[in-house]
Each structure stands twice: as C-alpha cells, then as structure tokens.
Amino acid sequence: MPQSKYKIKKIRQQKIREIIETKEIATQEQLVAELLKQNISVTQATLSRDLREIGVVKMIKGLGEYVYKIADEVSTSKKELKNKFLNFVKEINDTGNLILVKTPPGEAQGVARVIDLAEIEHILGTVAGDDTILVVIDSADNAKKVKKIFQDLLLRTKS
Numbered sequence: 001m002p003q004s005k006y007k008i009k010k011i012r013q014q015k016i017r018e019i020i021e022t023k024e025i026a027t028q029e030q031l032v033a034e035l036l037k038q039n040i041s042v043t044q045a046t047l048s049r050d051l052r053e054i055g056v057v058k059m060i061k062g063l064g065e066y067v068y069k070i071a072d073e074v075s076t077s078k079k080e081l082k083n084k085f086l087n088f089v090k091e092i093n094d095t096g097n098l099i100l101v102k103t104p105p106g107e108a109q110g111v112a113r114v115i116d117l118a119e120i121e122h123i124l125g126t127v128a129g130d131d132t133i134l135v136v137i138d139s140a141d142n143a144k145k146v147k148k149i150f151q152d153l154l155l156r157t158k159s
Helices: 005-022 028-037 044-054 078-088 108-118 140-158
Strands: 056-062 065-070 091-095 098-102 123-128 132-137
Touching (some): 005 044, 005 065, 028 044, 044 056, 056 108, 078 108, 078 140, 098 140, 108 132
Antiparallel strands (some): 091 098, 123 132
16 A cells, blocks of 8 residues: 555655764755665655755854754754854845845755744744845834844854
C-alpha cells in the first residue's frame, strides 16, 4: 500500500533535520545530494518549502561562509539578533505602524525568523521576501520605539 503524501513529507523533513544536525550543509544542492544518498528525491521548490516549514536558517560559519541550521538550535539572544543585523541588514525605514528592513538577496527570511524568535515587545509579526522584511508593529508610536531598537543594534554592531 503506498504511503500517504503526509507520511512521505514527514519522513523527508525528518531526514532533512538529521542531515542538517549532523553535517555542515551550505547549499540546497548539497542537501539534495545528501537526500539522494538516502534514496529521497526532492525538487528545489519542495526543498525550499520544507526548509521554511522546519525553520532552517543560514548562519555564518566563517568569513563569507554560511551553513544551514535549524532555528531551534539558533540562540535568539540579543547577541544573535545583533549578529544578524551586523551581517545582513542594509537599511531600515518606517511608515505608520510598519518597519521595512532591507537585506542582501536571499537573507530576509533568516533575519525575519530571528526577529520573530526574539519576541521583541510590540512586534505583531514579520513578512519576508527575498531581500525585504515587513515588520508589523501594534501602533505607529511603538513602531518608532522598535525602529530605534533596530537602529541601536546596527550602531552597536557596526561601530
């Protein structure tokens, strides 16, 4: 009897977790190759979706080197938030109760995930694209406060 799509997805995501926890994986291509070694075939679109659902983020390993990590393993302390801002935040703008955070291409989701996990007061949530994060704040007044927190992170880390 064939396995259900849900069960196949669950098995595939568990294998992805195991690979990321035990090996240094820097690209989706490396991850696809590791999955193939375990007889699991996956498209790039499905893999991207799985990585998002699992909560995988790119972390700095060394100068210009990154590896995938599961967000559960990532410290969400101020230090990690500062690290993300230092390495990936290029610009911060606000209007009303919204803050727009610009990052290099491909980095917005990782930064947004750390912002979400940091549970900063007044942040209702984030929406991340490829290089832009929309941070929704509970009021325009509080948006100014959160923007100041973000700017302070940049000033402390880049000086």
